[in-house]
Amino acid sequence: MKDPKIVEKQDELLELVKGFCQDKLDEEYERLSIKMVEKLGRKRTVPFMSGKLVVWAAGIIHALGTINFLFDKNSQPYATVHDICEFFGTAQSTTSQKSKVIRDLLKLGYFDSEFSTASLQERNPFNHVVSINGLIVPSGMID
Numbered sequence: 399m400k401d402p403k404i405v406e407k408q409d410e411l412l413e414l415v416k417g418f419c420q421d422k423l424d425e426e427y428e429r430l431s432i433k434m435v436e437k438l439g440r441k442r443t444v445p446f447m448s449g450k451l452v453v454w455a456a457g458i459i460h461a462l463g464t465i466n467f468l469f470d471k472n473s474q475p476y477a478t479v480h481d482i483c484e485f486f487g488t489a490q491s492t493t494s495q496k497s498k499v500i501r502d503l504l505k506l507g508y509f510d511s512e513f514s515t516a517s518l519q520e521r522n523p524f525n526h527v528v529s530i531n532g533l534i535v536p537s538g539m540i541d
């Protein structure tokens with residue numbers, strides 16, 4: 399059984415990230431942020447048990463935004479780091495640092511199969527290449 403304190407903090411954190419996603423983003427980001435909060439809550443040492451929950455919430459949105467190109471004006475949805483910080487009342491440097499901690503903790507990178515949006519997964523350039531004996535070749539070259 400999960401520690402009730404962890405459950406309480408996790409619920410509070412979920413409400414924060416859901417609020418931002420519903421206000422500024424979309425259902426897919428909401429689903430991904432819920433998934434990320436739940437994954438962090440399953441860590442042996444639950445990281446969000448220390449520190450301010452608003453900073454964790456901002457860091458989660460920033461981490462998702464970073465790997466999904468949320469800050470690119472050509473992406474949909476689009477938001478800025480300023481939007482995140484303003485919504486949560488956090489400093490940009492603190493938010494970015496927490497995002498980095500989360501990305502390192504969960505080993506997140508661009509085109510992450512677990513936390514990428516569907517549109518980003520479709521555009522993943524690695525979908526069209528294969529490795530043969532360590533050599534990367536376009537999959538169209540294979541018969």
